[in-house]
Amino acid sequence: MKTLKVALLGCGNVGSHVARILLDDADELAARTGARLELVGIAVRSPDAPRDVQLPRGLFTTDAEELVRGADVVIELMGGLEPAGTLIRQAIAGGAAVVSGNKALLARQLPELSALADTAGLQLSYEAAVAGAIPILRLIRDSLSGDRVTKVMGIVNGTTNYILDAMDSTGAQFADALAEAQRLGYAEADPTADIEGLDAAAKAAILATLSFHTPFDLGDVHCEGITGVTAADVAAARDAGMVIKLLAIAERVEGSGGEEGICVRVHPTLLSRDHPLAAVHGAFNAVFIEAENAGELMFYGQGAGGRPTASAILGDVVSAARRVVVGGRGRTETTTGNVRAVPIDDIQTSYSIGLEAKDETGVLAAIARIFTEHGVSIEAMRQTTHPADAGQTDSATLRFITHTGRESALAATVEDVRRLPVVREITSVLRVEGN
Amino acid sequence: MKTLKVALLGCGNVGSHVARILLDDADELAARTGARLELVGIAVRSPDAPRDVQLPRGLFTTDAEELVRGADVVIELMGGLEPAGTLIRQAIAGGAAVVSGNKALLARQLPELSALADTAGLQLSYEAAVAGAIPILRLIRDSLSGDRVTKVMGIVNGTTNYILDAMDSTGAQFADALAEAQRLGYAEADPTADIEGLDAAAKAAILATLSFHTPFDLGDVHCEGITGVTAADVAAARDAGMVIKLLAIAERVEGSGGEEGICVRVHPTLLSRDHPLAAVHGAFNAVFIEAENAGELMFYGQGAGGRPTASAILGDVVSAARRVVVGGRGRTETTTGNVRAVPIDDIQTSYSIGLEAKDETGVLAAIARIFTEHGVSIEAMRQTTHPADAGQTDSATLRFITHTGRESALAATVEDVRRLPVVREITSVLRVEGN
Numbered sequence: 001m002k003t004l005k006v007a008l009l010g011c012g013n014v015g016s017h018v019a020r021i022l023l024d025d026a027d028e029l030a031a032r033t034g035a036r037l038e039l040v041g042i043a044v045r046s047p048d049a050p051r052d053v054q055l056p057r058g059l060f061t062t063d064a065e066e067l068v069r070g071a072d073v074v075i076e077l078m079g080g081l082e083p084a085g086t087l088i089r090q091a092i093a094g095g096a097a098v099v100s101g102n103k104a105l106l107a108r109q110l111p112e113l114s115a116l117a118d119t120a121g122l123q124l125s126y127e128a129a130v131a132g133a134i135p136i137l138r139l140i141r142d143s144l145s146g147d148r149v150t151k152v153m154g155i156v157n158g159t160t161n162y163i164l165d166a167m168d169s170t171g172a173q174f175a176d177a178l179a180e181a182q183r184l185g186y187a188e189a190d191p192t193a194d195i196e197g198l199d200a201a202a203k204a205a206i207l208a209t210l211s212f213h214t215p216f217d218l219g220d221v222h223c224e225g226i227t228g229v230t231a232a233d234v235a236a237a238r239d240a241g242m243v244i245k246l247l248a249i250a251e252r253v254e255g256s257g258g259e260e261g262i263c264v265r266v267h268p269t270l271l272s273r274d275h276p277l278a279a280v281h282g283a284f285n286a287v288f289i290e291a292e293n294a295g296e297l298m299f300y301g302q303g304a305g306g307r308p309t310a311s312a313i314l315g316d317v318v319s320a321a322r323r324v325v326v327g328g329r330g331r332t333e334t335t336t337g338n339v340r341a342v343p344i345d346d347i348q349t350s351y352s353i354g355l356e357a358k359d360e361t362g363v364l365a366a367i368a369r370i371f372t373e374h375g376v377s378i379e380a381m382r383q384t385t386h387p388a389d390a391g392q393t394d395s396a397t398l399r400f401i402t403h404t405g406r407e408s409a410l411a412a413t414v415e416d417v418r419r420l421p422v423v424r425e426i427t428s429v430l431r432v433e434g435n
Numbered sequence: 436m437k438t439l440k441v442a443l444l445g446c447g448n449v450g451s452h453v454a455r456i457l458l459d460d461a462d463e464l465a466a467r468t469g470a471r472l473e474l475v476g477i478a479v480r481s482p483d484a485p486r487d488v489q490l491p492r493g494l495f496t497t498d499a500e501e502l503v504r505g506a507d508v509v510i511e512l513m514g515g516l517e518p519a520g521t522l523i524r525q526a527i528a529g530g531a532a533v534v535s536g537n538k539a540l541l542a543r544q545l546p547e548l549s550a551l552a553d554t555a556g557l558q559l560s561y562e563a564a565v566a567g568a569i570p571i572l573r574l575i576r577d578s579l580s581g582d583r584v585t586k587v588m589g590i591v592n593g594t595t596n597y598i599l600d601a602m603d604s605t606g607a608q609f610a611d612a613l614a615e616a617q618r619l620g621y622a623e624a625d626p627t628a629d630i631e632g633l634d635a636a637a638k639a640a641i642l643a644t645l646s647f648h649t650p651f652d653l654g655d656v657h658c659e660g661i662t663g664v665t666a667a668d669v670a671a672a673r674d675a676g677m678v679i680k681l682l683a684i685a686e687r688v689e690g691s692g693g694e695e696g697i698c699v700r701v702h703p704t705l706l707s708r709d710h711p712l713a714a715v716h717g718a719f720n721a722v723f724i725e726a727e728n729a730g731e732l733m734f735y736g737q738g739a740g741g742r743p744t745a746s747a748i749l750g751d752v753v754s755a756a757r758r759v760v761v762g763g764r765g766r767t768e769t770t771t772g773n774v775r776a777v778p779i780d781d782i783q784t785s786y787s788i789g790l791e792a793k794d795e796t797g798v799l800a801a802i803a804r805i806f807t808e809h810g811v812s813i814e815a816m817r818q819t820t821h822p823a824d825a826g827q828t829d830s831a832t833l834r835f836i837t838h839t840g841r842e843s844a845l846a847a848t849v850e851d852v853r854r855l856p857v858v859r860e861i862t863s864v865l866r867v868e869g870n
Binding site: 017021025028029031032127133134135138139142143144145146147148213276279291292293294295296297298299300301302305307308310311312313314315316317318319322327 | 452456460463464466467562568569570573574577578579580581582583648711714726727728729730731732733734735736737740742743745746747748749750751752753754757762
């Protein structure tokens with residue numbers, strides 16, 4: 001039986017589980033692959049740093065470039081743009097198949113790295129970069145290759161789903177739910193990348209690239225985080241039979257010129273509680289896909305964690321190694337589509353708008369007039385009048401849900417409503433999906 | 436650009452959609468595949484029969500053997516064992532990649548057909564055979580190839596899920612729900628294969644074969660249908676916060692000799708309403724997987740229907756055609772495991788037992804003694820006393836849920852309880868999963 005040399009770059013939580021499985025399950029992996037997968041080394045900055053999993057000290061090296069040389073399969077789990085990007089290029093130049101879980105890098109350089117691997121006839125796989133253990137990329141790339149995806153909506157960030165789910169089930173404010181998530185290890189000390197939607201945006205770019213066979217990068221993604229979501233928003237959603245989720249969305253839309261394009265976006269979204277994505281709790285991830293022939297599909301699983309993510313990495317490693325064993329070129333991406341990215345202004349969506357207004361006659365008429373001027377129609381309105389706080393006149397809380405309209409018209413409506421003298425504050429603007 | 440000859444065998448609901456997509460989306464499929472997919476003919480018994488989709492008359496032929504000769508990809512959608520099996524063998528002998536949706540055939544001959552394709556270096560794909568549009572086979576085969584599956588539980592028959600879901604939401608009896616399903620086209624005029632669990636059993640054998648890398652066939656599957664499920668069972672499940680689903684289950688278990696094996700089974704099952712599978716409504720399918728590293732995964736989508744199933748077929752066709760384009764051997768199955776099939780007697784499970792007993796003192800004690808004799812402990816009991824029907828003495832309805840125990844002990848307990856003079860009738864025995 002052939003032996004393939006596997007080089008591991010990075011040994012954090014995921015990497016240490018990958019190493020453990022390669023060592024502990026070597027016989028089973030060999031039987032499935034048709035070749036022995038020999039872990040030849042692990043490149044890290046500090047070979048003596050403490051790790052979750054006990055691994056042979058002799059495997060560690062600080063010389064990643066040397067390790068990559070001569071490897072058959074390189075697993076890149078360093079994260080960050082450099083030196084990860086350079087090492088992946090060196091691995092491809094040296095003839096190795098590459099498996100990466102580095103979403104930050106891939107969201108920026110996937111088309112370029114895919115082209116390099118393709119030219120060399122090598123496989124580049126990155127299942128773990130989106131939705132952890134859920135094999136969503138393979139599904140989109142292979143299983144739906146004979147279909148046409150029309151829309152992808154994903155809960156792809158476990159931290160924000162944990163926070164929003166906790167706000168929904170306990171009524172907590174955002175700051176308290178975030179603090180609890182940090183205490184329990186679901187959010188990092190610096191949670192910016194998660195709560196501002198940046199992590200989800202990187203995954204959205206990768207999902208869109210595969211789903212629509214066209215390169216998209218982070219710059220194409222409209223991104224809003226969840227820091228503005230309040231306990232009042234969550235309570236109002238609940239009253240309306242809905243739930244707020246941070247969704248990564250990529251969909252075919254008609255651009256302002258009438259031609260087809262793809263809008264890629266991340267924002268907090270109101271969803272009916274009947275929608276399959278509404279039932280995704282805690283730190284779980286899920287991706288909901290609409291395809292022309294397949295109809296509705298949903299895939300659910302753990303989005304993070306050392307063991308689940310290691311499972312996705314190993315799936316890629318076995319697949320790449322089998323390809324080496326049976327011969328032939330690596331699987332290539334098809335970026336044959338040439339649809340363009342469409343800005344969010346051009347999409348059709350509906351808004352939920354919450355505001356505080358003076359409680360006096362004519363307020364609703366004034367607001368409704370502005371909706372009409374922008375051609376936006378109101379599907380539902382709910383008003384709660386409450387006694388003023390000390391020193392204020394009476395105030396009314398209003399929540400509108402619009403019918404579907406163009407984002408630019410909806411946004412302009414909100415701006416004009418905000419300028420009305422009778423309106424004290426726009427407290428919330430959320431898009432609604434899944435109706 | 437290369438042109439690949441595609442032969443289609445069978446043109447029912449799925450086949451006609453496959454043909455339509457091959458013809459209508461030819462350019463897009465060519466871009467993704469790297470070769471043009473030319474539909475060279477459609478073998479049917481009656482070329483002039485009316486079809487759902489308008490297709491060129493010149494494509495139809497009654498000579499399937501001639502059509503298979505010289506094809507690069509053969510799509511078999513005839514169903515049944517023969518002539519489908521012979522034609523697939525001829526296709527492989529002639530050097531064609533084969534895509535089949537024929538679960539009846541595959542449940543009996545998958546290991547043999549896989550071996551033939553493997554020896555010839557050709558791809559044999561059959562995504563559409565299990566769970567329609569859900570690409571579950573590719574997931575198990577490829578994405579989880581670096582992990583170890585411990586349990587698979589699937590709702591893989593849309594007809595029975597439609598019936599059970601209707602019974603749950605309307606309180607209908609089985610016969611009425613079946614009649615309604617037939618009226619709406621969700622059940623066939625002869626519903627035997629669905630309601631007796633045989634269709635699900637065929638899919639269970641295929642799921643088990645891929646999940647555990649070991650050949651299993653229909654004879655290894657313990658099979659119970661849903662004809663015995665009553666409105667009273669469904670109502671009692673609802674009272675207990677549960678729902679009844681027909682599940683196809685394959686799991687690693689310890690056999691009676693202490694060695695590991697796989698138990699494959701289909702039966703109506705009580706599931707907590709919190710379980711992800713409980714939220715699968717109507718004719719939708721879903722497969723829930725537990726793997727050592729990936730943890731819990733679930734995949735949801737349409738299980739039947741011409742367009743969704745055609746999407747799965749086309750995914751296989753594009754994948755097989757890409758392989759022909761880039762060269763190298765077809766993907767091979769790994770049936771390297773050698774775990775044996777374990778009879779259901781050996782599994783650990785828990786029972787829900789419903790019975791009618793005489794309403795007199797000492798009944799519960801008599802029943803409890805039998806449980807104790809078999810080493811089975813009771814987790815919950817609920818008693819409903821009701822006035823007797825005319826001519827009967829008073830009767831009591833009892834429902835027990837047991838703790839986990841060996842199936843053989845649970846079954847023996849039921850038999851001994853049945854023989855008690857105070858017990859009028861065992862009305863229901865259901866296994867409980869997902870606790």
